[in-house]
Amino acid sequence: MTPQQIRDLFPITKRRAYLFSGGISPVSIRHDEAINRHMRQLRENPGDFYMNKLNEDAEECRTIFADLMGCDQNEVALVENTSMGCNIAFDIIELPIAGNVVFDQYSYPSSILPWYLPTRTHIEKRFVDPQEDGILYLEDFKKSIDSNTVAVCISHVTQEQGFRHDLASIVELAHENGAVIIVDGAQSAGAMNIDLHKIKVDFFSTTAMKWLLGAAGVGFLYVANRHHSKLPSHAGYRSASLRSNHEFDWKIDARKFEIGMPNLLGLAMSRVGLKILAEADMNTIENHNLDLSGYCIEKIKALGLNVITSEMDNLRMGIVAVRYERSHDLWQFLFNIGIDTWCHSDIFRVDPHIFNNRDDIDRLLDGIRQFLRST
Ligand SMILES: Cc1ncc(COP(=O)(O)O)c(C=O)c1O
Structure with missing residues (x-):
């Protein structure tokens, strides 16, 4: 499918x-159809659904996700x-008596907060700072990561x-x-081409609800084959093959990190989004998103705003961030004229994806111009 064909699916x-x-x-007309189908099954024949189709969407999501991300199905929980x-991954890391964990100043709170829980308070926390140009350099990671580093969380x-x-380089440094x-x-899967086996990352966690065009309440945890011998900190009937309630074998792959019934409605939706991405091809999506974010950066800069996302192709993907004191006013103004963006504190953000085109960006630029003129 071409970007235009995908665009046509999203009302x-x-x-x-x-x-x-x-x-x-947002959802496409295909998502609508899938949800209606799911609802019809639950309305008309839930018994048949439970006995014959219960795991269909889950397994299809697992398969497509693995194909998109360059890993095996049995590495996806x-x-x-x-x-x-992220928490599941942290829980299976064996902790030494003393050691350190490395983040950077941009690491998301979900990667940091679990390291402040009682079982991990003795692990030293190290934060890599960006340089003045806002870039996190490998050289600075080299100063923080050493032989006592237990984990790198970014x-x-x-x-x-x-x-x-540059994930591959940081992975190499961590492993050395x-x-x-x-x-x-969360902000890369679905937006760009990722080959988890090639990058050699240990764990990779993401949500379906953003760039993967799926639903909230559905996420994917990649656990590299070499970690499959580890046991989860939580267990349920889905973590094992059961012979009786107390005779069982732990599942031998990433499925052992699943506990109970997943979000069936969310999986029905997420399957559709993953399939759309697969039909488009991740290389096409990456190029498309880089083109739109690059165009966006160039044009917003030309309006005199302080774009903090790098214009270098290798240092950005779908997100374009601007530091602007009146970010909320700008967001509201744009929202009122039919343009959806995001703001938080003094950050204003624009996230173009495969269903967007340059007309959307031009509409945004026109909106920003109107806002600047009106103030
Ligand atoms: C980088 C990043 N990580 C994690 C999250 C939260 O993801 P979830 O709600 O799937 O835990 C977000 C949400 O915006 C995010 O941007």
Whole structure:
């Protein structure tokens, strides 16, 4: 499918310039059909659904996610969200008596807060700072990661700056020092081409509800094959193959990190979004998103605003962030004229995805111009 064919599937593109994929995905007409089908099954014949189709959407989501992300199906656990996936990964890391964990100043709170829980208070926390240009350099990670580093916890693409890490290099550095690396992919999975096997990351957690065009309450945790011998900190009937209630074998792959019934409605929706991405091809999506974010940066800068996302292709992906004191006023103004963006504190953000085009960006630029003239 071409970007235009995908655009045609999303009704919102006919009314609004929806530039908020880093927050929540809009739904397409295919999502509507899938939800209606799911509801019809539950209304007309839930018994048949339970006995014959219960795991269909889950397994299809697992398969497509694995294909999109360059990993094996048995390395994917279905979880509730990115934060839960990160916590599951942290729980299976064996902690030494003394050691350190490395974050950067842009790491998302879900990667940091679990390290302040009682069982981990003795682990030293190290934060890598960006340089004045806002870039997190590998050289600075080298100063923090050492042979006592237990884990490196970073966001692949950061949500407030739109900064993209060179993941492969940081993974290599972590592994050279004997540390594992846990990556929050909430702002990268679905926005760009990712090959988890090639990058050699240990754990990668993400949500379906943003760039993967799926639902809230559905997330994916990639657990590299080499970690499958570890046991989860929580267990349920889905974590094992049961011979009786107390005779069982733990599942031998990432499925052992699943506990009970997943979000069936969310999976029915997420399957559709993943399939759309698969039909488009992740290379096409990455190029499209880089083109739109690059165009956005160039034009917003030309309006005199302080764009903090790098214009370098290798340092950004879908998110474009601007530091602007009146970000909320700007957001509200744009929202009122049919343009969806995001703001928080002094950050104003624009997140173009595969269903957007340059007309959406031009509409945004026109909106910003109107706002600046009116103030
Ligand atoms: C980088 C990043 N990580 C994690 C999250 C939260 O994800 P979840 O609600 O799936 O735990 C967000 C939400 O915006 C995010 O931007």
